[in-house]
Amino acid sequence: MRFRFCWDVDCPDWLLAEITTLSKLYDVVTKLAKDAKLDEQGAKAVVAAVRWVLESAAGAGVTANVLDSELQQLGLPKEHAAAITKVYTEHQEALQAHLKGASLKVRGETTWSCEVVGVDIGDGDLSPVVKLNLHDESQSVREGEEQESGTKTNVTSIAMTPDQLQAMIHELTEARQLMEGLH
Template sequence: MRFRFCWDVDCPDWLLAEITTLSKLHDVVTKLAKDAKLDEQGAKAVVAAVRWVLESAAGAGVTANVLDSELQQLGLPKEHATAITKVYTEHQEALQAHLKNASLKVRGGTTWSCEVVGVDIGDGDLSPVVKLNLHNESPSVREGEEQEGGTETVTSIAMTPDQLQAMIHELTEARQLMEGLH
């Protein structure tokens, strides 16, 4: 089942697993942890789940009514869904502003490289795979000042030509949607 607060995809399995834990929550995290007999890891998981729900809902731009309904569809009791939705309603604008300011920002120099490589698919046959590499040079930072000798991180993504075409199509649609927001 797809949920709008999950960007119109299925709810992640880890969140589904935490819905039962979220159902046990009451007033404050420490009291909640004690009342629900959660260890420290369980309390952290619950906080992470609530944070993820709030950030995802704000990022996806869902209404409070949609969020409330979808949390209940996942099995969260109405009173808990209402409590989360109330916090969401009160902080939605600030969350969206924070997400907008924090998204798609990379420090240092960033470059892309691309190569087509052959992957052995058995019987000596090679299948073409597109390998995209994001090279991000992060400067060393000490007490707020950039220093010489930063480090480079390379993130690689390998995909078939069909997957690349699908990604290009989806990114084009995303760009059009973003341009429509201005």
């Protein structure tokens, strides 16, 4: 059976196996929310906040000690920060692996091409526009055919003015310098 929340494909087996656990967790969260006098929206907000903290910490690669300290600096009581940090410590590697697998990436052979084209801005005048093309050749398996595969080339184009190109180059250079400073 296909589900829209699964991008219109079958529900993954691992999720099917965890539905019972998820149901139990929901009951626990509901009970805790009632004990803390939170309404349903408040309980959802708390779960979303904890998820965001854990994913952000894993994505930033912070240590458990840094996370604990920073949560306390934000005003979270020490025991609550310790509880979140404990979960983070236990699942940090799995979180980072998940985030790495879910991050934006291009599979297969990737090439760039660039061309300057003229765009009519009226009265017969042409203005230069830089067109960047990303050519991504990825292996794709045809639906229903597990053995046969073909190469599919996706082309993504970006058009910008020379000033926009210069601004992008400047911002990418700054981003690279920041990333290199993290290592």
